[in-house]
Every structure is written in C-alpha cells, then in structure tokens.
Amino acid sequence: MPDLKSVESVYLVLGFIVPGMIITLVRAQFFTGRVRTLSENVVTYIALTVLYYGMAAPVVEYVLSIREPGRAKIFAWLGLIILLPTAIGFAFGFLGQNDVFRRILQYFKINPVHAAPSAWDYAFARLRGDHFVMVTLSDGSTVSGVYGSHSFASSDPTERDLFLQEIYDVDSDSWKKRSEQQAILIPSKEIKHVQIWNPKGV
Structure with missing residues (x-):
C-alpha cells in the first residue's frame, strides 16, 4: 500500500x-x-x-x-x-x-463459477415480492410464513438467521393467516432446511 x-x-x-x-x-x-x-x-x-x-x-x-x-x-x-x-x-x-x-457464457458452452458465494445467498437475493416459506427446524417441527419486503435473510456466513414478517398456520396444505399478525426470528442453529413457494402456486 x-x-x-x-x-x-x-x-x-x-x-x-x-x-x-x-x-x-x-x-x-x-x-x-x-x-x-x-x-x-x-x-x-x-x-x-x-x-x-x-x-x-x-x-x-x-x-x-x-x-x-x-x-x-x-x-x-x-x-x-x-x-x-x-x-x-x-x-x-x-x-x-x-x-x-x-x-x-453458458450459451457458448462455458460454465463459470457462480458469483453468489452460497445457495442461501443465491436463493434469497433473487426473491421478488412475497413468498411462502416453510422452515424445518432442528427438532423436526416446522414454522411457516411469508418472506417479503419486511423479512430478512442474513448474509453473514457465520449466522444464517431468518426473519419472517408474518407467520401462517398450515393444515393439510392450506395456508391460513393468524387472527393477529405475528413475525418470527429463527436463529441459524435452529434451521434444518427451508422450502420456498411462489404465492401463486399455493
């Protein structure tokens, strides 16, 4: 320098x-x-x-x-x-x-390393509008809700926590709002995997 x-x-x-x-x-x-x-x-x-x-x-x-x-x-x-x-x-x-x-590049048969450093960053950086997500926790239980403009997915590789702006109750594939809107913060250590749906598909 x-x-x-x-x-x-x-x-x-x-x-x-x-x-x-x-x-x-x-x-x-x-x-x-x-x-x-x-x-x-x-x-x-x-x-x-x-x-x-x-x-x-x-x-x-x-x-x-x-x-x-x-x-x-x-x-x-x-x-x-x-x-x-x-x-x-x-x-x-x-x-x-x-x-x-x-x-x-792929059109010319070139397959470069992806710019996003992880699948987590890739998935959440591309979400537009509200999406339904179901988070499977480390104990096997699930938390479902909406990931939208007021939600947050950490970009810190050491702390992949997730904030959902609204919790939904899921019963037999039916997503229902709660009577009172509730948000939830899920620590990274509790997250086993995350499923994401476009609202039009639910």
Whole structure:
C-alpha cells in the first residue's frame, strides 16, 4: 500500500483503487453485501480500475482535457472516480443477480463459477415480492410464513438467521393467516432446511 501521508499517494489511491472499490462495493449489494478487507482486495481493485479506465476511455480523455481549474473540473473528476463507477457497479450487480452474464457464457458452452458465494445467498437475493416459506427446524417441527419486503435473510456466513414478517398456520396444505399478525426470528442453529413457494402456486 502507498504511504498516504503524501498528497501524491492520496491521488494515486483515488485514481487507481477507489473506482474499483466502488464498483465492487455497489455490485456486492446485489449478492451478499460483503466484501473482503482492503489488504485482501487491493490487487482486485487495481485490476478492476484499469479495466474500468479502458471501458471509460472517452470520459477519461474528456476529463484530462479540462485544463482550467473550477467547478467543471471538480465535477468531471467526481463523475469519473465516483459516479460512473457507481453506475457500472449497479449495472454489474443487476445483470449478475439476474444471471445475464452467466447465461451468455453458458450459451457458448462455458460454465463459470457462480458469483453468489452460497445457495442461501443465491436463493434469497433473487426473491421478488412475497413468498411462502416453510422452515424445518432442528427438532423436526416446522414454522411457516411469508418472506417479503419486511423479512430478512442474513448474509453473514457465520449466522444464517431468518426473519419472517408474518407467520401462517398450515393444515393439510392450506395456508391460513393468524387472527393477529405475528413475525418470527429463527436463529441459524435452529434451521434444518427451508422450502420456498411462489404465492401463486399455493
């Protein structure tokens, strides 16, 4: 890592690490929200930044062409280093979450490693709207309810807890609301497996 005590080193970090870091951070919000530490990822950030500058060459050329100091130059640099990487990270995250890149590669008989680090992250990151879930607990009993916009599935690999916004009673495959809405938090150690249904299919 460069010595951040000098102004030149600060510019070096801003120019060659921050864009790649922003792309990675924004993209991660579509999968797990987690990124490794700076020391672990610094090479990735630099490589991603170099690739980014290659993709954004016309913008880079325009920003470098601004000679006079002022607001225009400041905003141009902010756009190059922060705003455009944010937009690219958002696009990468959206396309990756919807398996666009993966499907394209698979069309050409290439089977890449999936971007989502676990089946848990993959399943819950792709849910849209309300879904019925049935959680089988470690003692064999079950808890059923709705996983929706007010529910939560932990992205922490060491604590896969699950919060369901509303509990349902299930009787002979019939899902019934309780008279009073109740939510439930299920610790990871109690979860054996989870079944998920689209409401239209129940």
